[in-house]
Amino acid sequence: MGLNWNWREHRTLARFVLKWVLLAVPPALLAGSASAFFLWALDVVTRTRWAHPELIWLLPLAGVPIVLIYGRYGKGSEGGNDLLMEHIHEPGAGVPTRLAPLVLGGTLVTHLFGGSAGREGTAIQMAGGLAAGTARALRLSEADTQLLLMCGVAAGFGSVFGTPLTGAVFALEVLTIGRVSYEALIPCLVASVIGDWTCHAWGIHHLDYHRAISGAESLDLLLVVKAAMAGSVFGLTSVLFAELSHALKDGFGRVSRPWLRPVLGGLAVILISRLLGTTDYLGLGVTAPPSNPGAVTILSCFHDGGAGMMSWWWKLLLTALTLSCGFKGGEVTPLFFIGAALGNTLARPLGLPVDLAAGLGFVAVFAGATNTPLACTIMGIELFGAAHTVPLAAACFFAYYFSGHTGIYSSQRVGTPKTGRPDVLAGQALRELRPARRRRDNDGAMTGGAIMSTKPHDIHAREMGQLRIYIPSGERRKPKGLRERLFNPPLYREIIHAAKKDGILNATAHGVQYGYSGAGQPLAPHPEHGNAKLVLCVELIAHRGELETFCRQHAEILKGRVIVYKHLEHWDLRQDDVVVHDATKKELKEGA
Incomplete structure (x- = not known):
């Protein structure tokens, strides 16, 4: 009986691994360095805003140069994360290297003047722009460029959050719903680990999400059922965030003058904040300013009384407004806030420990909004430990299914439909399903064809x-x-x-x-x-x-x-x- 071993195959595999270890390191080093500078600069502008709360009044004007600069010099960069996904799926004109400085400057301005936004989008887009520049410098083929862009996504995510394993799996999982690209397994892992290591090497310390959460150490069936119930609610909340964001973006898109969109959006953010009488839901929302230690933040949500019953909604609304009208930043950190605050609210009705419920919401709303249940489960383990792996997985998996075929990334494609709906086909982008859903709701049945423009x-x-x-x-x-x-x-x-x-x-x-x-x-x-x-x-x-x-x-x-x-x-x-x-x-x- 002979061995089924082909030395030529393993030689090819070894060559592939060596090639991608060498190719993934340069953009990962650049991505980690960019994330380090970004996190340092973000801390500076956040502290500046805390010291000068009156800067919020300039938010409507601050958005005008962002929109004008993107309009003049962006040349397609407005797509952000969706642009990266589109180019990975179907190579086109390429991801411009200018994407990195544009999104960096736009995000810092957004946070300086009080916009509610995150940071993962900025880190991923910077890393993607740098990876695209590296690919052009090395004259890589379009296939290798696609893989290098995935490495950029992994390095950007892993370095900005300090979760290298999550960063690698996120890059593999986020492109196509229900499918994982195993070809990129080793390149993305190398890129994410090197990116995170580089960020730490610059002396940057990530904000302390890491914490042990209470609850039974052994597997508790009732706890898993409660986590699944909470996950269903978290999934529906992710639908609300994604659809509200898309609807507001469509609404602002009808404003004929682009520079007027951030003015209107910024005024709406200021008005809501004034009516609430608090600035807790502006900015990143991870830690409280020294002048207001009792503010609602992500970290406070892990404690009883650390969030109001509607805190999750106000963060959701202000983030959707900020990012839909032209300001820059990511959605993931606000999703952490929304999930943790909602978990704090659901803890008592479900009979869950507050810190455990907040931890479940932290990762599960993110899982539903990005359709990445595996990456989010791993993130929960990296941040909160392995003692509650099964409840974390239950919350993320149920949130993924109950989010339906929606998400914050319009260029994300359907690999395996979540249900047997005949109108959802493999290969469709989520943006294609939104107009289809509107036509079905209006007409009572699916009607093929494209959306008719209101302009002749x-x-x-x-x-x-x-x-x-x-x-x-x-x-x-x-x-x-x-x-x-x-x-x-x-x-x-x-x-x-x-x-x-x-x-x-x-x-x-x-x-x-x-x-x-x-x-x-x-x-x-x-x-x-x-x-x-x-x-x-x-x-x-x-x-x-x-x-x-x-x-x-x-x-x-x-x-x-x-x-x-x-x-x-x-x-x-x-x-x-x-x-x-x-x-x-x-x-x-x-x-x-």
């Missing part, structure tokens, strides 16, 4: 062509030299890179769940490591002449493939009367 537009059609090329997903060209051995991308990625270089309008690769090509045998992906022989489809869209030229120029790699051409019609929307017409003779001639 003219639809101009012209002839295009679609080329579909079917190849095995794991096929590669025979490498020449050491560099190609280390950085030899799969053939389908090489085709897409060549299409980009040749100016093809659109090039994407579509996975296949089951099928065959060229009269071969039907194949299916392996549940753990895929199937390199399973065919996938590379789709190119351009004029027919351009596609024919592309095939001739790259005949070496396309020869013998199953290639299918299909006629399409390309639509351009131009602001004018709403008229749909056939392509003109001139356009048909140009597209031929």
